[in-house]
Amino acid sequence: MQHLPAMIHDLALILGTAGLVTLLFKKLNQPIVLGYLVAGFLVGPKISIFPTVIGVASINLWAEIGVIFLLFALGLEFSFKKLLRVGGSASFTALFEVSLMILFGFTTGRLLGWSTMDSLFLGGILSISSTSIIIRTVEELGMKNMKFVGMVFGVLVIEDLVAVLLMVLLTTVALTRDFSGTEMLGAVLKLSFFLSIWFVAGIFLLPSFLKRTQKLLSEETVLVVAVGLCLMMVVFASNVGFSSALGAFITGSILAETIEGERIHHLIAPIKNLFSAVFFISVGMLIDPQVISIYWKEVLLLSAVVVVGKTLSVTLGSVLSGQTFKSSLQSGMSLAQIGEFSFIIATLGLSLKVISEKIYPIAVAVSVLTAFTTPYMARSAEKTYAWLEKILPARFIQSIDSYSVLSFSMSGNxxxxxxxxxxxxxxxxxxxxxxxxxxxxxxxxxxxxxxxxxxxxxxxxxxxxxxxxxxxxxxxxxxxxxxxxxxxxxxxxxxxxxxxxxxxxxxxxxxxxxxxxxxxxxxxxxxxxxxxxxxxxxxxxxxxxxxxxxxxxxxxxxxxxxxxVKKVHARKNSRSLAPWDAHITEFLIPPEAPYVGVPLHQLSIREKYGVTVALIERGRRRITAPGRVECLMPHDHVFVIGTDEQLILFKGFIQSEVPEVALTEPEAEYSLEQYLLTEESPFLNKSIRECGLREITHGLVVGIEREGGRILNPDSSETLKRGDLLWIVGDREKILQLT
Known part of the structure; x- marks a missing residue:
């Protein structure tokens, strides 16, 4: 009988166990990541009930490859354009929240009597939320079309970038044992310099190379070229003193800007799923029941720090950035967990041999606990807000919303x-x-x-x-x-x-x-x-x-x-009617929908659901401000404006007798803008219909702010007055020309 290498035996064991466990977790509507952790725990060396892996070192090698592909795929989803499209509100909130959580984690570690290095890594572990768990939760709870979700995804983008920066800074501190500001500033400047060089060189060279070789690129060659570039950058990053994960992340970010970005992301997904599964399983293998039984109080305490600390820090940061109290609280309660990057940061500390081994299983236990609480936190956010609205002074809520109005108007230019x-x-x-x-x-x-x-x-x-x-x-x-x-x-x-x-x-x-x-x-x-x-x-x-x-x-x-080619993926720049609850969301019309071909005036969409159909994209044709006789056709992309509640009702109409479809946001050229009526305005004392704003801007007036009040989706017979602040959705350049 031929002898199999230990690595093949181990892979068969862990992937077979993972397959069974994840099927169970899928049945229970729990995140698959947790299934991988449980599978790793069952086949790990800390438990003897089931067969155990033989070559732990080889599994760790596969896990390191898994981190590389996980960060590479994350970079493909990230892209530098996406970073530039993330609003200042999300950026401020993410930086504010990460800073506070690092402080909370470090302080908690010191209070527990942990060493300075343990406490510093603990702060990093507790500061980064789980992208996979949040996306899964949002999808399963049907929240993708809610206003606060855009803020949550924006915060996650910045958090991922900050996590990469944290890994560099923690590595610098761990190797030099120097906490001085000079070393930290030097590390930040070095990272910023190399990021800039990679960005400029990558954008200048890679897209042109892929365009010129496009006819030669089959799926096989695209995959080989992409993986080759990724691993070359991994080697280069390691040689200049950065982590391999950073090189993979940067390569993915640059390739995301190319003509083949979407294709590469599609091809790399199965490889990423396989190797990241091995990574999470290797994480689960390090869960030690004895350590958790000894430190169960610390696990509960740190879980409470994550849930309470993240809820408070995200909510406060979001409010300070100009969001409403309701939206801020929903964002905070949705981000109250830790996940993938927490494991990677903990792995980094162990590989550098600068943190105690107990931190790893504690971090995994905290991640599992907070992952289980995430759906309940997200689901109960509205009820929590309603409860707070009753017990908090009305003036307090009004002050926050007034601040939101002020901050948004100040950032209007x-x-x-x-x-x-x-x-x-x-x-x-x-x-x-x-x-x-x-x-x-x-x-x-x-x-x-x-x-x-x-x-x-x-x-x-x-x-x-x-x-x-x-x-x-x-x-x-x-x-x-x-x-x-x-x-x-x-x-x-x-x-x-x-x-x-x-x-x-x-x-x-x-x-x-x-x-x-x-x-x-x-x-x-x-x-x-x-x-x-x-x-x-x-x-x-x-x-x-x-x-x-x-x-x-x-x-x-x-x-x-x-x-x-990338304009299709640049539809992330829509503006909400801040501080209102209304915002733009895109729906895809299923071909078998019962309302296909029916004129809009017969569907009575505004009357039934309170929303406004602002734009229809049909292939390469764009129907701006569609009229009463326009029909919804199969595969139309329909851009709709309304509140969370209105959009949920409209979503039910769109999905009549059809499966759920994905929601995205409209592209930047067609957006929401403000227009203030002054004494010189030609539209003064005219109705919306008489002004001809639909024809001038290729858009619609979807909101009016007048003397402290708000009119959402006003009737076309509404007369405009001096001092009215109009919210118009249409061609951005044409709206700006009104001023």
Whole structure:
């Protein structure tokens, strides 16, 4: 009889057990991740009732591969565009919540008498919520079309990014044993620099490569290329001092921006599911019943810290960011658990041998407990709000909602914020590219020449010359590159003179950066002379040529970043009627629906459900502000505005006698905007119908704020008055032209 390797035996055991256990958990409507943990516990070395794995070391190797693919798939779902689309409210809430939970975890650990390092890792473990558990809970409870879910998903995106940053910082602290701010700042700056380089280089190279080879890419070759790129970046990240998980995450984020992003995500899903299952099973294998029996009080205490701490921190952060109290509480109670990244952070601490072994099983036990409570927390959020609304002073609730109105109105100038962000990002990225070119040439190309027995003088001259040539276009852009839209906004706001201040500041930055970089190759006096020579060449002699070269780089980069293929996935920028409960949601019309082909006026959708049909996408055709005679057709994407309660009713209508369909949000060009009626407004004292706003904006007036009151989905005969704040859903550019 042929002898099987121990690894095959172990895989058969753990995957067979996992299959049976997860089927049971699926039947019980529990998260599959918990099934993997239970399966690992049953076949692990801590329990002898069932057969036990033989080669724990080989399973740990597979688990490490699982982490890589888990982070790679997460990066494919993440994408840099998605980060930019996450609103400031979600970003602030996530950072506020993570900071507080790290503090709560660290303080709790110290109160329990744990070491400083144990307490620090405990803070990181308790700070990150479980994406898989939350998504599963939202889907099973039918909450995907509720307003607060957009905030929850936005917080999860930022939390995932913060978790990657936490892993880098905790690794730095663990290896240096230095808690000083200098080391932490250095680690953050190093990470930011490499993230910027990977982002620029990846967006510039990978999408173009995949476009040109698209005809050659079968499913097999796409998969091989994607996995190869992932593992190459894993090796590179490890060599420059970062974790392998970070390299996998970055590769996924960059590939998500390419023309093959969705295809890669689809192909990698089975591999990710297999290896991540092995990872979670390996986590379950480390659950020690004896440790839990000894530390059961700590498990209960930390579970309470997670549930109470996350609920409070997310709710408070969301309120401070301008959300209503109800939406904030729903978000807080939905995020009250820990999961995948908590295991990864705990694994990191164990692999670095800087934390106690007891922390791992305790963290897993806390994750299991909080995962079981998540559905009940999310389901009871509305009842909890209703109870709090009764016992809290009415003035307190009104004050929070008033703050929400104020904060939202203060952040209304979105175009100004976008242009400032684009201006700052352009300056920073050009500076990063210049630094990267100099560092690469100084630390890679120059040593390469010296190893080939070239004399130091000629080697430095050749390296510096090549470096100045390659960095010249980006130095020109850093110093003189124009951002016309930003400059026009400054002129519109009467701040045209600020353009010269910004220009002088950028020139000084470019000159200082150039001098510092050249100083790596030559003595100080030579560095000053070369810098002055470059200022003349870049700023005057070759200005037009460098502008053309940089323009080519920029156009190619922006083309890759804003590829039309990705617009389908860019529908994450809709705006809610904050602080109202109304928001935009998309529904897909099933082909067998009984209402297909029936005119909208016969369906009486607004009268029955209180919602407004704002847009219909039919293939490549877009029907804005559909009229009474328009019909819903099979596979239409219908964008609807209403409150959570109204949308739940409408969802029941959409799903009449058909299975549940996925919900997403509309693309950015068709969005909700504000318009304030002044004395000069041409629409003053006219009805909505008489104004012709439907024709002008290709949209609808879906809300009016008047003297502290709100009218949602107003009748077309409503007369507009001075001081009315109109909420219009339609073509964003056309609405902005009204002002």
């Amino acid at each position: 979105r175009e100004w914020r976008e242009q400032v962000r684009a201006y700052v990002l352009k300056v920073l990225l050009n500076a990063v590219v210049v630094v990267a070119v100099f560092l690469t040439m100084a630390r890679v190309f120059l040593p390469f020449l010296l190893e080939r027995q070239m004399e130091e003088g000629p080697a430095k001259f050749l390296t510096l010359s090549a470096t100045l040539v390659m960095s010249a276009p980006f130095l020109w852009a850093l110093a003189f590159g124009r951002t016309k839209q930003f400059e026009a906004l400054l002129v519109e706001q009467g701040k045209g003179s600020h353009n010269y201040v910004f220009l002088v500041s950028r020139i000084m930055l470019a000159v200082g950066l150039l001098g510092a970089m050249v100083g790596q190759f030559v003595p100080l006096m030579w560095a000053v002379a070369i810098t002055l020579w470059m200022v003349v060449v870049v700023g005057y002699v070759l200005s037009q040529k460098l502008q053309d070269i940089y323009g080519w780089f920029e156009r190619r980069f922006l083309t890759n970043l804003n590829d039309d």
